[in-house]
Amino acid sequence: MAKKKIESDDFIQPLGDIDKIIHEPARLMIMSYLYVVESADFIFLRNQTGLTDGNLSSHLSKLESAGYVDIEKRFKGKKPQTLLKLSREGREAFELYRKKMEQVLGGLSQK
Amino acid sequence: MSEGIDLKALEKKAYRSVFNDGLWDLFIGLIILTMGLSALFGILFNLPELWDIIIPSLVGNIIAFLVFYLGKKFITIPRIGFVKFGPKRKSKQLKLKIFLFVVFIVNIVLFILPFTGITDYIQIEPLFLILILGIGIFTIPFCVVAYFLDFTRLYYYAFFAGIGFFLTNLLSPILGAPLDTILTFGLIGGVIVVIGLYYFTRFLKKYPLQKEEVFNGKKENRIG
Numbered sequence: 409m410a411k412k413k414i415e416s417d418d419f420i421q422p423l424g425d426i427d428k429i430i431h432e433p434a435r436l437m438i439m440s441y442l443y444v445v446e447s448a449d450f451i452f453l454r455n456q457t458g459l460t461d462g463n464l465s466s467h468l469s470k471l472e473s474a475g476y477v478d479i480e481k482r483f484k485g486k487k488p489q490t491l492l493k494l495s496r497e498g499r500e501a502f503e504l505y506r507k508k509m510e511q512v513l514g515g516l517s518q519k
Numbered sequence: 520m521s522e523g524i525d526l527k528a529l530e531k532k533a534y535r536s537v538f539n540d541g542l543w544d545l546f547i548g549l550i551i552l553t554m555g556l557s558a559l560f561g562i563l564f565n566l567p568e569l570w571d572i573i574i575p576s577l578v579g580n581i582i583a584f585l586v587f588y589l590g591k592k593f594i595t596i597p598r599i600g601f602v603k604f605g606p607k608r609k610s611k612q613l614k615l616k617i618f619l620f621v622v623f624i625v626n627i628v629l630f631i632l633p634f635t636g637i638t639d640y641i642q643i644e645p646l647f648l649i650l651i652l653g654i655g656i657f658t659i660p661f662c663v664v665a666y667f668l669d670f671t672r673l674y675y676y677a678f679f680a681g682i683g684f685f686l687t688n689l690l691s692p693i694l695g696a697p698l699d700t701i702l703t704f705g706l707i708g709g710v711i712v713v714i715g716l717y718y719f720t721r722f723l724k725k726y727p728l729q730k731e732e733v734f735n736g737k738k739e740n741r742i743g
Contacts, residue, residue, distance in 0.1 A: 444530035445604050451729060452600025456533055489601065 426512065429474045430505045434459060435467045439502050442477065442494040450490040468492065476501055531669070534604060538670055539725070540595045541718025546587040547661075547673070548715050551680050552708025553579025558697035559705075569634070590719075598726035615667035622660045629656070646688065653684040672714070679707050 430439055437457050442448065448456075454464055471477040476498030480491040494502065553576055561571025643651075661677030664670070683703050690699040 440526060440529055441533065444526055445533060445602055446606075446609075447603045449601040451597075452602045454729075455599055455726065456536070484601075491601075 426508055427501055427505045429470065429476065430502060432467075434463060435471060438464070438467055438471065439476065439494070439498070439505075442492060443499065443502050447491055447493040450492065453492060471498070474498075474501075530605070533602065534608065534669060536599060537595075537602070538668075539718060540590070540599075540722040541715040541720075542587050542590045542595065543668075543670060544672065544676075544711055544715030544718055545590070546583050546715075547676055547680075548708050548711030548713075549583035549586060550580060550708070551657075551676075551683070551704055552712055553583065554683075555701045555704030555706075555708055558700045562697065595722075598722070598728060611667050615664065618660075618663055618667070626656065646685075649684045649688050653681040657681045657683065676711055679710075683707050 430436055434457070437459075438453065441453060441456055450464070450468075453459075454461065457464065459467070468477060468479065472479050475495055478493045478495045480493070482489055482491060557572055557575035557579060560566075560575040564571075566574055658677045658681030661673055661680060665673035665677060686703045687699045690703060693699075694702060
């Protein structure tokens with residue numbers, strides 16, 4: 409019985425390793441967009457993702473706290489602009505997340 | 520999620536959203552339209568020979584450039600936001616700039632060549648020369664630009680602009696100069712401008728001028 413429990417834990421283990429910061433639909437969408445571009449501002453990301461200002465900024469704050477997104481505030485002319493960029497850690501974390509998801513989903517076969 | 524996230528498609532979607540404003544269409548349409556209308560303005564303003572082509576063409580091209588540049592700066596970017604794409608796109612854009620510079624030089628040489636008298640010694644079938652001009656001035660450069668910009672509509676414009684000279688030649692015995700040029704390039708350029716205006720108005724409706732960004736619940740203060 410104890411052996412069976414260990415085998416089951418080994419099987420589920422990869423799921424536990426998945427980065428929960430990225431594994432949230434809105435944050436995954438933000439990370440995906442920032443992964444394919446060099447940098448973008450808040451307005452561009454808001455238009456592309458369709459998220460509200462509040463939603464987007466709260467998810468960005470979480471990603472910033474995790475060290476995944478660099479946020480730079482500057483002025484373009486007289487208007488404020490929030491420039492967003494994936495940090496090196498963010499890029500690596502996203503690539504690792506992709507690999508892990510591929511492994512996990514690849515293992516989910518119907519036999 | 521029933522389907523995986525295709526990162527290439529996502530990048531393409533983000534990149535192509537930049538062309539939804541119709542400004543490239545307006546820019547290209549205005550340049551072609553200028554070719555047609557320059558003949559008309561040359562007559563209307565009674566400009567001396569050579570200047571009747573140079574001045575209207577120059578004015579038309581400056582207007583096209585201003586529409587594009589000011590439109591991007593004051594209309595498109597405040598609406599869709601600012602984005603910098605990755606190294607692949609940057610490398611493509613650099614190649615495009617080099618190519619456009621070469622095209623610019625070649626066009627100047629082609630423009631000057633008839634005035635030097637060298638072309639009098641070149642024996643080419645007129646219809647063949649027209650096809651070379653159409654393909655060389657419009658079709659090839661437009662297709663290369665379409666490839667580098669990943670801008671599909673430009674392939675169609677390349678085709679229609681390319682046959683412009685050919686159509687002018689066909690209409691010439693019926694309408695005579697300069698009506699043949701005015702009608703052909705005026706029509707092709709006009710249609711492209713209308714397409715550009717359609718995309719532009721659609722863009723304005725889809726992306727109304729946004730309120731300023733509200734990051735972390737705080738509206739950032741403007742300077743001044």
